[in-house]
Amino acid sequence: MKLKTLKTFRGGVHPEGHKNLSKGQEVVPYLPKGDMVFPINQHIGKPARPIVAKGDEVLAGQIIAEADGFVSANIISSCSGKVKAIEERHVASGARATCIVVENDGQYTLAPGIGKVPHEGTLSNKDILDAIKAAGIVGLGGAGFPTHVKLSVKDPEAIDYVIANGSECEPYITCDDRLMQDENRGIVEGLRLVLQLFPNAVGVIAIEDNKPDAIQAMEAVCAGEKQISVQPVKAKYPEGGERNLISVISGRDLRFGQLPADVGCVVCNVSTLNAIYRAVHHSEPLMERYFTISGDAIANPCTLSVRIGTSHAELVEAAGGIKPGCNVKKVLSGGPMMGIAMSSLDVPTCKANNALTVLAEDEVEIADEQMTACIRCGRCTRACPIHLIPQMMAEAAERKDYEQYEKRLYGLDCIACGCCTYVCPAKRPLMQLFKQTKADIMAAKRK
Numbered sequence: 001m002k003l004k005t006l007k008t009f010r011g012g013v014h015p016e017g018h019k020n021l022s023k024g025q026e027v028v029p030y031l032p033k034g035d036m037v038f039p040i041n042q043h044i045g046k047p048a049r050p051i052v053a054k055g056d057e058v059l060a061g062q063i064i065a066e067a068d069g070f071v072s073a074n075i076i077s078s079c080s081g082k083v084k085a086i087e088e089r090h091v092a093s094g095a096r097a098t099c100i101v102v103e104n105d106g107q108y109t110l111a112p113g114i115g116k117v118p119h120e121g122t123l124s125n126k127d128i129l130d131a132i133k134a135a136g137i138v139g140l141g142g143a144g145f146p147t148h149v150k151l152s153v154k155d156p157e158a159i160d161y162v163i164a165n166g167s168e169c170e171p172y173i174t175c176d177d178r179l180m181q182d183e184n185r186g187i188v189e190g191l192r193l194v195l196q197l198f199p200n201a202v203g204v205i206a207i208e209d210n211k212p213d214a215i216q217a218m219e220a221v222c223a224g225e226k227q228i229s230v231q232p233v234k235a236k237y238p239e240g241g242e243r244n245l246i247s248v249i250s251g252r253d254l255r256f257g258q259l260p261a262d263v264g265c266v267v268c269n270v271s272t273l274n275a276i277y278r279a280v281h282h283s284e285p286l287m288e289r290y291f292t293i294s295g296d297a298i299a300n301p302c303t304l305s306v307r308i309g310t311s312h313a314e315l316v317e318a319a320g321g322i323k324p325g326c327n328v329k330k331v332l333s334g335g336p337m338m339g340i341a342m343s344s345l346d347v348p349t350c351k352a353n354n355a356l357t358v359l360a361e362d363e364v365e366i367a368d369e370q371m372t373a374c375i376r377c378g379r380c381t382r383a384c385p386i387h388l389i390p391q392m393m394a395e396a397a398e399r400k401d402y403e404q405y406e407k408r409l410y411g412l413d414c415i416a417c418g419c420c421t422y423v424c425p426a427k428r429p430l431m432q433l434f435k436q437t438k439a440d441i442m443a444a445k446r447k
Helices: 125-134 175-182 184-197 212-222 242-250 270-282 312-318 363-370 379-383 390-399 402-408 419-423 430-446
Strands: 028-030 036-039 063-066 081-090 096-104 161-166 202-208 228-233 265-269 288-294 302-307 330-333 355-359
Touching: 028 312, 036 081, 063 096, 125 184, 125 270, 161 175, 161 184, 161 242, 161 270, 175 184, 175 212, 175 270, 175 288, 184 202, 184 212, 184 228, 184 265, 184 270, 202 212, 202 242, 212 228, 228 242, 242 265, 265 270, 270 288, 288 312, 302 312, 312 355, 379 390, 379 419, 390 402, 390 430, 402 430, 419 430
Parallel strands: 028 302, 161 202, 161 265, 202 228, 288 355
Antiparallel strands: 036 096, 081 096, 288 302, 330 355
16 A cells, blocks of 8 residues: 655754664663652543552552543553552652652562453454553653543544554654564554554554664565555654644644544554553553663663663663763753753653653753844744744743733644754754743643
């Protein structure tokens, strides 16, 4: 099946990829040694409700916090041991969250039923959605939206495309690239399960053309498929954004305020699809994921198979620690374009965390020293992948004219990709300003 697609989307940038640091390394499982920490809000929506107490014994694969509402997700223990505490701790964003702390016994004893084929014969759509919900699966590309909610659209017959997002455009990160090479069959099987929910849809696996090994691996397993195809797309940041990917694959524009289902599309990260396959066909809840530890300050950049709840500090040590004599200037949860600067490594790996980037230079610090007033060159507007006007947004944000920012400039639709900041010759911290403005507006709405 050959699709007519756009070669690329309008806007975007071409930052240095730095993928070569970790892409060639074989992925190995990492078994953590210390306590495991499970925040109850590892997803968009209402935090889960703890169903264990201090002193309880738990097993790997056991639900320790239940979804507490429609837009919520189960939290699963990825180790066996004893509940040490339920308390507030810091997470990668710097915020504090209620966490279930499990004293890891190092045995990783599985809960009954984990790894067994749960169904005989044909699966119903309800069977699939129930298994996804029970497994606590959320979007693993970074958004963290509960997957069973995303797949429960009002009109399944109106969906024309299920897009498997294998773009992975963020610099340094290679975990999805490696997953597509190692778990290509699981990804396709997960995509088949999702396609069963949408009788009129075709499946398209979108991969940037700078990942030839992943493209080859996915094409090999898709050979002869009538409903699923692999579509290489032009490497450009942020190709992996839902709006951009929908435009490239379907030729349809997602207008402000619309959801992908409104234009007949559903987008799932390839890691999410593999997790769906493991949950439905093997009764495996979401306990681990591929995770990249990279950056020019890391001794041995790599991608590991990491258990949810593992301390970031352990992962840095698993990657060889910091290079001898290297002075770390910045640590990011994620990559350099959309990542969040961290003040401590003593935080757990959550479901939507896919990478840790440790850098010997802080480009933001350098830019701060060079910043000038806006020179009105318009580069930010040309680079914006969703066609906003960052220059005018910044002016409204600085005036705290939130009505103008939200209602006339559509500032809340900003995806915080950082393209505007990247191209700005005046070195203005536009993305940081927009993220703070959105937070202020949402806080005011909650009041």
